[in-house]
Amino acid sequence: MGCSNSKGVDGNAGGGQAPVENPGAGRPAPGRAQSRGSAITENKIEVAMKVRRRHENVFAEAPDLTGGFQTARFPKSPEVKDTIRKALQTNFVFSTLSPPEIEDFIDFMKMEKFMVGATVIKQGDPGDFFYVCEAGNFTYSVDGKTVGTAHPGSSFGELALMYNAPRAATVRADEDSVVWSLNRQTFRTILANSSAQQSDRIIESLKKVEILKDVPYSQLASLAGAVQLITYAPGDKIVKKGERGNIFYMIKSGTVLCTDAGSGSKPQKFSSGDYFGEKALLTNEPRAANVTAETACTVFALDRQGFNSTLGDIHVLLEKNLNLRVLRSVPILSKLEESELQAVSELMASHTFKKGQKIITQGEVGHSFYIVKSGEASAQADGKELKVFKEGDFFGEMALLNDEPRVCDVIAIADKVVVYDLDRDAFNRILGSLEDIMKRAVSKRTKQNAKAGFSSKLTGGGGGGANGGSPTEGTSLRDIPKKQLADVAFLGTGTFGRVTLVQDKKSGETMALKAMSKAQIVAHRQQENVMNEKNIMVLCNSPFILKLYATYKDSQKLYLLLEFCQGGELFTVLHTAERDGVPEKQALFYGVCVISALQHMDAKSIAYRDLKPENALIDKDGYCKIIDMGFAKVVRNKTFTLCGTPEYLAPEIVLGRGHNRGVDHWAFGILCYEMIAGYSPFADLQNMDQVVICQNIVKGKLTFPKGFDPNCRDLIKKLLVRDPVGRLGMMKGGVQAICDQPWFKDVDWAAYQSKKQPAPWIPDCGDPLDVSNFDPYDQEEYYDPNFKDSGDWDKEF
Secondary structure, X not given: OOOOOOOOOOOOOOOOOOOOOOOOOOXXXXXXXXXXXXXXXXXXXXXXXXXXXXXXXXXXXXXXXXXXXXOOOOOOOHHHHHHHHXXXXXXXXHOOOOHHHHHHHHHHOEEEEEOOOOEEEOOOOEOOEEEEEEEOOEXXXXXXXXXXXXXXXXXXXXXXXXXXXXXXXXXXXXXXEEXXXXXXXXXXXXXXXXXXXXXXXXXXXXXXXXXXXXXXXXXXHHHHOOOEEEEEOOOOEEEOOOOEOOEEEEEEEOOEEEEOOOOOOOOEEEOOOOEEOHHHHOOOOEOOOEEEEOOOEEEEEEEHHHHHXXXXXXXXXXXXXXXXXXXXXXXXXXXXXXXHHHHHHHHOEEEEEEOOXXXXXXXXXXXXXXXXXXXXXXXXXXXXXXXXXXXXXXXXXXXXXXXXXXXXXXXXXXXXXXXXXXXXXXXXXXXXXXXXXXXXXXXXXXHHHHHHOOOHHHHOOOXXXXXXXXXXXOOOOOOOOHHHEEEEEEEEEOOOEEEEEEEEOOOOOXXXXXXXXXXXXXXXXXXXXXXXXXXXXXXXOOOOEOOEEEEEXXXXXXXXXXXXXXXXXXXXXXXXXXXXXXXXXXXXXXXXXXXXXXXXXXXXXXXXXXXXXXXXXXXXXXXXXXXXXXXXXXXXXXXXXXXXXHHHOOHHHHHOOOEOOHHHHHHHHHHXXXXXXXXXXXXXXXXXXXXXXXXXXXXXXXXXXOOOOHHXXXXXXXXXXXXXXXXXXXXXXXXXXXXXXXXXOOOOHHHHHOOOOOOOOOOOOOOOOOOOOOOOOOOOOOOOOOOOOOOOOOOOO
């Protein structure tokens, strides 16, 4: 239900349920038994684990952001509006809406009347509508048993506003009744359009500010989230001369007057699209003029603290963006995407050299690339000066590509030389091999030329997919015909199909074949997401992300040939018959693997959106890899498609206001908690009620079991911040700020990258065909004999 005066529909009432205290957070390795803490905790966890949380992924149709959506408004009396208003204000789904937005949704709600005995909602049916009761009474029942009632002022069915889930209860009218309904399409589309338009408007306003003109779009998009909307009445003083300035303003609507700027100055009028007070982002100098609202006006306000926490000190930011411009000019880096260049810029560290000190030494194997921040350095070989590097110059870039010896010395010739340097190991950890990135650029160019009708001979060639299709960007897809694969065993189920262990009859290599039903993909309108899955796997090159080897398709299915990880799901490592959760050190090991994968995707502007233990596989060496890119998407500002798994959804997904890559940071916090505690922090451990889960996500209290590692607890608290602007990883430093937290202080990141860090648990894999580490699943295969694909949406698969 989601409000205090209702129970039971779409689940049981009661928001804010928090996990109970559980002494002894440490867990043994898989296969070792442990005595439990309190009996209450044991019972609750056992109930939850009986379900094994094999929830299907949830998703809702993407809202229409073209501006073409039309919906009617329905007149209501002031009394009826007041009844609806009070119901919405107490429902968690509407908790972050402004009063004007609440009034809008009240207008969109439509009256429906039900006779005594009529069924409003039927258990098991798909949900589309949310209801507020104006008159009459209703009974909720589950499997024929009464579980609650609704009266005037109650609301029910709110889960339907978020995604298409089967109704958890039946609702019948006990008497002739009147309700007001709102459907999911209207709710999500209106909310998404409002949020998207406001975000776009803020970004456009920020672009006009002189001091922000060189700030990349992605950073402006992050900054937009820190902006507040403020309204002023005519005559209100916005800025007072002489006061310390801390806030920068952009006018959304209305007009303001700037006066008393100095002797002989004339009043200036600013209107929609104008801005003032931008110096407050640089210093806290006293205001030089008064600014007063001439008319009723609405402004976007950004304070210096919000700016600094989001992007860092503006002077440092502008300095880093200077590095970004230099990086764009480096030939071997010129093919990187903007987000990749930005990630490289964030990795660069500052070092200082005194006059006469060598920055690089001739003959030594190089590992770092340098940009001169200030001062001068001389390149010298055999006693001769070859070049002088000044501010903004770079050198040593080939060290990012190979291990060749340095061809000259570079020596500081100013009293103080400050350089930014980038280590190749750090580069590879975040972005993958530079050589592979350069191949991606060649492959992309080949593909573009092929579409334009140019010969591949002119571009140095280019490989096709396993179907002989168009070349792909940055992948090393293998030419393995599907008929060359032999089925070995069933591994599990995906969102739209099944995964099978297959063996290459020619080489003997084992791989996983993921088959997806076209009929189900089309029925759920997930064509774009499925194509994203393939394209994003091509973009990724990390030891912590499952590799794609080939793709196939036929009239009924699409296929992905994937790397096979024999250790099974991380879920089955965390939850066994003997215990739930693993020791903190083991959780740390898996956490490093997962955050490394997320950092790699973040550098490519990819929002993963489906992190959970079921989507991490353990390989034969004990390392885990992220799998299933079905919901992954390149996101540079915000996206509004709801998708994921209930317990791992971030609040901004639940509330429908748009989300970005910050949802992965929230989900990482949930995963860290579950790995140690044995359950997720916002779960409904008694009934697995999805409404209660969503309520807990939006407003539930975060508590920890006793004995929880303090550093991990601190990390999780910073990740599970409901406002994404203040969430760790979304502020200055990006995902690297997560990696720099105390929980990871002793981590040798390079050792993980090269698999030199011993794993805390190595699966017993037996021979290459062993599938004993995978749980048994229902092997029923979906097949629709009547399906006929009417489009060419998968032509690039």
